[in-house]
Structure formats: structure tokens, C-alpha cells
Amino acid sequence: MISKPRGTRDFTPEEMRKRRWLEQKMRSIFEKYGYEEISTPTIEHLDLFTLKSGEGIIEETYAFEDKAGRKLALRPELTAPVMRFYVERFQMETKPIKFYYFGNCFRYDRPQKGRYREFWQFGCELIGSDKPEAIAELIAMAYNILRESGLRNIILRVGNLDILRRFLDGIGARDAEIMRLIDKKDFEELEKKMEEKEFKEFMNFIEIKKIEEIEYEEADRMKEIFEFLEEFAIPYNLDLSIARGLDYYIGVVFEIDAPKLGAEKQICGGGEYNLVPLLGGRKIPTAGFAIGFDRTLLALETEGFKFEEEYKPVYIAYMEGMIKEAIKIVRMVRQHDIKAEMDLMRRSISKSLEYANKKGFNKVIIVAPDEWKKNKVVLKDMEKREQKEVEIESLPHLLKNQA
RNA sequence: GCCCGGGUGGUGUAGCGGUAACAUAGGGGACUGUGGAUCCCCUGUCUCGGGUUCAAAUCCCGACCCGGGCCCCA
Structure with missing residues (x-):
């Protein structure tokens, strides 16, 4: 037997219902903020990612050579591809540009809860404005997408x-190693790397919860962003220990956690970055974020979120010798955009009803000879346990009203 | 890549050297024109590969996969 590759998943109909629901929900919120959806290839040149993140990432990337010897990779994230797309096609477009995307990404990691080798990301990039209100709105949108999807915690x-x-x-004390340790919140190692006095200062610094306490001029813009965040009614926490290892991050950075998820609790990360010049484009403000779709869904399930149920199709059962008549009915009903399925197992009426009951169909149409002669079928309500003979012509009307 | 725990019908479990079992799900029937109960029949299982043994689901080793954590997290 061949099983799926490590770290990948199959999705059952039930899971797909939830995924589609969340996908549409998130899409609609991006749209509400005026973002437009784009899509980029699943494979890219490996260079696109090493340029951005260094050679070190190859180890965790699905990298390979194609038949012509090109070095390619399954995309490990979507910001770089979107920036590539921008540089190739949209540099002269009216600003601001607001793109969002949803796609699968691949990382060669050790799978664990909430972490898969194939995973899905929702995200967006805001290109052309670094005004405080632009950044505030971006953060507000990230927060609201998660809230409006139903997350409470x-x-x-x-x-x-x-x-x-x-x-x-x-x-x-500024160097790459220290940034990395800050990002990891490895304070024990940091203490070893810094002088005692510096370390104390540092610990006091990252404890700061109010932006007013910072006197650098960089804090002025931050103050304004926080004012606007309050205007957007978004509860935030100042956390000066968010570091992000890589050099092209600048300015504001933010993360959103779902604390109940355990080790892999971060469900959204983003901020301002400077990637366009690296890709050969003209320098321009860019900011964005990515939401871990799988983790968001996991968090919703952990919170016991109730997903909407789709309405059930009508089920068409028939007496022996009435298959063609049943097909006529199922065709007619579907032509009116009503979901319908007919018995495909040649079940007896008794078994058909047992099946309909088990599968949770509420409406059943029974096609039987006596009624057929009168241009009628039996329409049965499974929940009310009621049934009546109805004119065939009236079916679409009756079913639509009761859907 | 590292550490720990685990893989028995589709699902959930028992068995832990000696005939693979139970529940549930699936198909059919008892009920020849009517569903949730009951009964009967059928289908289907030890993740894989080595080793130990007269004998392995069971013990040992390895691989694969799953779960928890570490590393990493663009």
C-alpha cells in the first residue's frame, strides 16, 4: 500500500467543508479592506528564496533540479514570490497596491501538531505606503480576520x-547572533553574551509596556500607529522583544498567537520589510503578514467553534422499475439549482429510507408507479415524519421554500 | 536532524510468545409500497523488512508513519 508522504494530509469531506468555509470567510474580509487576490506558481527558482533568506534555508526547502538542470524549489512562503511578481509586473501601478493570496507552501521540517510539510497560508502585502495609518490598518485587518473568523482567544x-x-x-550589543537569541527568547544565553549592566538594561527595555516611555525619535511614529490602532479598536501589546532574525525586516513587526495551541501557537506574523531592492526593483515601502491557515483552523476547533452546516440535498428514492422516472425527477430538480441525489444502489424503499435517515437527509422524494400515473410523487419530510403526494410540477417551488 | 511515546478490520479497542477477538461502521436479508429498534448472513485487520524461536500481533533491530517536545520557523 502506498501512503501519503510524511507531513502531508488528505482532507475528508467534513474537513474540506470547514476549510472551504474558513477560506471564504478570510477571503471576504480581505476583500472588505479592498485587497485583491493574486496567485503565483507553486514552484519558483531556488534563488528567489536564498536571495531573501540565505543559503541556510535550502536544508528546509524542497529544492530540486528539473530535467534541464534548473535549480527550483517548492515555495516555502509567499512573500518573496509576491514581491517578485510585483517587481516583474506592477512597479508602475497606482499606489497603494493591496494584494492578498492563499496558497500551499512546503517546508522540509519535522512534522508536529500544527506543523506540516505542506501547509496553507493566507497573506497580504501592502505596497507603496508606510504611513502610520497604513500600518495600523494592516495590523487591524490581521487581527480582525482572525476575530471575525470566530477566534476568541x-x-x-x-x-x-x-x-x-x-x-x-x-x-x-547589536549583532546577528544577539538578534537571533532575542527572537528565540533565550535569555539565559543572552545573559552570557552581554555584560551584566547591559543585560539588566536590556531586560528593563523589553519590559517596557508603554511606548511613551521610549525617547528615541523612532518612537514618535510608533506612538501614532498605536493611536490609530486604538481608533481601529484593536487591543494590542507592546513587545519590544520581537526580533525576527533576518536583515530585511525593518520598523514595525507583529505576531498574533493562539495560546491554546501549545508549541506551535503563532498563527500570524508580519511587519514592514525591505525586499524589493534585493529583487532588482526600485525601493518602495512594503509591509504584509501571513496567517497560518491550518493553525487557525486548529485553533477554532480547539475553541469548540461551531461551523455552519450546509443544507442537505434532496434524496430521490424509487420503486422497482422506476429508475428512468427517478432520473427525470432528479434532472428536473437540479435544473432548478436544488441539490439532489438519487439512489444509486437499487435499494428497496425500506433500505432507501434507512439510508436517507442515516445520512441526515431531511427531504426525500419517492417515485412510485401509482402516483406517477397521476403526475405525482411522494414528498417526505424525514424530521416531521410526514409525507404527502405532490404534483411533479410543484416540486421546485416546494423544495426551494423548505430548503 | 535530535529525544520520548505509539502503530491490531474504515473507526475505536482487547490480546502482549501457542486458533486474531469485541464493538461500531459498510453491503444484503427477515419486512413483496415506507426510516431510527431487533435478529440473521456477508465483507474486512496485526504498518513494512530483517532477526530470535518448534511457534511472533506479542521479544529484538531497522525503516516508515502518527503524537508530544527540542532545533528551526523565511
């Missing part, structure tokens, strides 16, 4: 790399 943390870097410069 989420925490938004907002940091600022300009301020963090300024501070580290001030105590002479």
Missing part, C-alpha cells in the same frame, strides 16, 4: 525593530 503583540536596533546600538 488571541493575543496581538507589536514590536519595532528600528527601536530595538537603536537600543542595542546604544549598549553596543
Whole structure:
């Protein structure tokens, strides 16, 4: 037997119903903010990702050579492809540009709860404005997408790399390794890397919860962003310890967690970055975020969220020798855009009803010879346990009203 | 890549050296024109590969996959 590759998943109809529901929900919210959907290829040149994140990421990327020897990769994320698309096609477009996307990504990781080798990301990029209200709206949208999807237990943390870097410069402790340790919140190692006095200052610094306490000029813009976030009615927490390892992140960064998820609790991350020049485009403000679709769904399920149920099709059962008549009925009903399925097992009426009952159909049409002669069928309501003979012509009307 | 735990019908479990079992689900029937109960019949299982043994689902090793954590998280 051949099973699915490690870290990938099959989705049952029940799971797909939930996924489609959430997908449509999130899509509609992006649209509500005026973002437009784009899509990029599943495979890209490997260089697109190494350029952005360094050679180190190859180990965790599905990288391969095609038959012509090109170095390609299954995309491990979507920001770089979208920026590539922007540089190739949209540099001269009216600003701001607001793109959103939904797609599968691949990382060669050790799978665990909420972490798969094939996973789905929703995300967006805002190109052309770095005004405080633009960043505030972006963060507000991220937060609201999760809230309006039904999540109740989420925490938004907002940091600022300009301020963090300024501070580290001030105590002479800025380097890549320290940024990495801050990102990991590995304070024990940090203590070893810094002088005692510096470390104390640092710990005091990241404890700051009010932006007013920071005196750098970089804090002014941050203050304004927070004012606007309040205007957008978004509860936020200042967290100056958000570091993000990579150099092209600048300015505001933010993360949203669903604390109940455990080790893999971050469901959204984003901020301002500077990637366009790396890809050969003209420098322009860019910011965005990505939402872990699978984790969001997991978080919803953990919170016991009730997903809407779709209405059931009408089920058409028939007496022996009435198959063609049943087909006529199922055709006619479907032509009126009513979901319908007919018995495909040649079941007896008794078994058909047992089946309809088990599968949760509410409406059943029984096609039988006596009624057929009168241009009628039996319409049965499974829940009310009632049935009546109805004119065939009246079926679409009756079914639509009762859907 | 590392550490720990686990893989028995579709699903959930028992068995833990000696005939693979139970529940549930699926198909059919008892009920020849009417559903949730009952009864009967049928289908279907030890993740894979080595090893130990007279004998392995069971013990050992490895692989694969799943779960929890570490690393990483663009």
C-alpha cells in the first residue's frame, strides 16, 4: 500500500467543508479592506528564496533540479514570490497596491501538531505606503480576520525593530547572533553574551509596556500607529522583544498567537520589510503578514467553534422499475439549482429510507408507479415524519421554500 | 536532524510468545409500497523488512508513519 508522504494530509469531506468555509470567510474580509487576490506558481527558482533568506534555508526547502538542470524549489512562503511578481509586473501601478493570496507552501521540517510539510497560508502585502495609518490598518485587518473568523482567544503583540536596533546600538550589543537569541527568547544565553549592566538594561527595555516611555525619535511614529490602532479598536501589546532574525525586516513587526495551541501557537506574523531592492526593483515601502491557515483552523476547533452546516440535498428514492422516472425527477430538480441525489444502489424503499435517515437527509422524494400515473410523487419530510403526494410540477417551488 | 511515546478490520479497542477477538461502521436479508429498534448472513485487520524461536500481533533491530517536545520557523 502506498501512503501519503510524511507531513502531508488528505482532507475528508467534513474537513474540506470547514476549510472551504474558513477560506471564504478570510477571503471576504480581505476583500472588505479592498485587497485583491493574486496567485503565483507553486514552484519558483531556488534563488528567489536564498536571495531573501540565505543559503541556510535550502536544508528546509524542497529544492530540486528539473530535467534541464534548473535549480527550483517548492515555495516555502509567499512573500518573496509576491514581491517578485510585483517587481516583474506592477512597479508602475497606482499606489497603494493591496494584494492578498492563499496558497500551499512546503517546508522540509519535522512534522508536529500544527506543523506540516505542506501547509496553507493566507497573506497580504501592502505596497507603496508606510504611513502610520497604513500600518495600523494592516495590523487591524490581521487581527480582525482572525476575530471575525470566530477566534476568541488571541493575543496581538507589536514590536519595532528600528527601536530595538537603536537600543542595542546604544549598549553596543547589536549583532546577528544577539538578534537571533532575542527572537528565540533565550535569555539565559543572552545573559552570557552581554555584560551584566547591559543585560539588566536590556531586560528593563523589553519590559517596557508603554511606548511613551521610549525617547528615541523612532518612537514618535510608533506612538501614532498605536493611536490609530486604538481608533481601529484593536487591543494590542507592546513587545519590544520581537526580533525576527533576518536583515530585511525593518520598523514595525507583529505576531498574533493562539495560546491554546501549545508549541506551535503563532498563527500570524508580519511587519514592514525591505525586499524589493534585493529583487532588482526600485525601493518602495512594503509591509504584509501571513496567517497560518491550518493553525487557525486548529485553533477554532480547539475553541469548540461551531461551523455552519450546509443544507442537505434532496434524496430521490424509487420503486422497482422506476429508475428512468427517478432520473427525470432528479434532472428536473437540479435544473432548478436544488441539490439532489438519487439512489444509486437499487435499494428497496425500506433500505432507501434507512439510508436517507442515516445520512441526515431531511427531504426525500419517492417515485412510485401509482402516483406517477397521476403526475405525482411522494414528498417526505424525514424530521416531521410526514409525507404527502405532490404534483411533479410543484416540486421546485416546494423544495426551494423548505430548503 | 535530535529525544520520548505509539502503530491490531474504515473507526475505536482487547490480546502482549501457542486458533486474531469485541464493538461500531459498510453491503444484503427477515419486512413483496415506507426510516431510527431487533435478529440473521456477508465483507474486512496485526504498518513494512530483517532477526530470535518448534511457534511472533506479542521479544529484538531497522525503516516508515502518527503524537508530544527540542532545533528551526523565511
